[in-house]
Amino acid sequence: MNNHHQRDCIEVLVEKAQRGEINRRSFIKAMGVLAAVPLAIRGNISWGTGNPLILVNWGGDAINAYKKAFTDSFTKETGIDIRIDGSGPTEGAIRTQASSGNPSWDLVDAEPYTSETLGREGILMPIDYMVVDKNLVGSGLANKYGVAGYQYSYVIAWDSEKFGTRGPATWADFFNIEKFPGKRTLYKWMNGVLEAALIADGIKADKLYPLDVARALRKLDELHPHVLAYWSSGAESQQLMVEGEVSVGAIWNTRALLINEDSEDRIKWSYDNAFITPSSWSVLKHDDIDRTPAMQFINSALAPQKQVELLKLMGNGTTNPQCAELLSAEWLAKDCGSPENLAKQVRLDIEWYVDNYGTTLDQYLGRIGN
Incomplete structure (x- = not known):
């Protein structure tokens, strides 16, 4: 399954940094204008103490964007630390994690058809909708094995x-x-x-x-x-x-x-x-580890103010209908997930x-x- 849009979001952030729209000095010093250098990715990972949740996204500046939009506030709210791994949750990489018998990953930002395919195979677990409020996303965006974290067009x-x-x-x-x-x-x-x-x-x-x-x-x-x-x-x-x-x-x-x-x-x-189309939050299955904290994170990341933050950092559309109330007319016009723009697509x-x-x-x- 392809992951090209997610990786492109990293490049978009780099271009914004080059234009001075976002402070990216530390990132640029480490990696220049490319975001796919493994050592640099590892250098940007925020390592917590204890046994943090491992969230896997597409690396580079998406690490900093997710920290600002999602993980820092979640840790503050719950005390649960999150480490962001930017190595990319491709279908093959998720399968490798599962085949190890002891996956170290907890959460992935995956293509929705990847989530569904691997969920049916028992690699990803069903979303716990006793923890995750499916009403926080629009119609059709809360599925058995994944919940839409953002959208793109x-x-x-x-x-x-x-x-x-x-x-x-x-x-x-x-x-x-x-x-x-x-x-x-x-x-x-x-x-x-x-x-x-x-x-x-x-x-x-x-x-x-x-x-x-x-x-x-x-x-x-x-x-x-x-x-x-x-x-x-x-x-x-x-x-x-x-x-x-x-x-x-x-x-x-x-x-x-x-x-x-x-x-x-x-x-x-x-x-x-x-x-x-959306991208989905999904959770790897692990019989010996309580996945409730991972579900709590997903629910937290669906909050409208957090999705608005990601929109402004990366340009990705919102999935929570409540976001429209927090956006100016200018940002509503840019948001592919706004009610007016959804009606056109x-x-x-x-x-x-x-x-x-x-x-x-x-x-x-x-x-x-x-």
């Missing part, structure tokens, strides 16, 4: 020097080369791309699933000659848009926020017809990805020549 961005303020607003527009000429960029790892192709081909958003993969691939074949690059990192999508190599792109909302700033409002975008079907992601990705990559 795949949005349409365009070059206003070529199309003005009325750029492509629908996926049909995205695929319409005659009306909106120029090169495109799409996500290499597929999420949201098949959905975009099917909607462009006339499928209604509420009839998308199960995805007609063959039909989506045929539609993508039409666009393929006009796709300059299938981006695999947020930095790549940002460069393609800002430097004018592509006219239209399907990119992460967190990158779109930066691109709009970097291009001095030349690159425009919106949440209209975007695809939204299509939610990716996690169940479909659980059952089909691996085999379908192989077909997709073969079709686009990667």
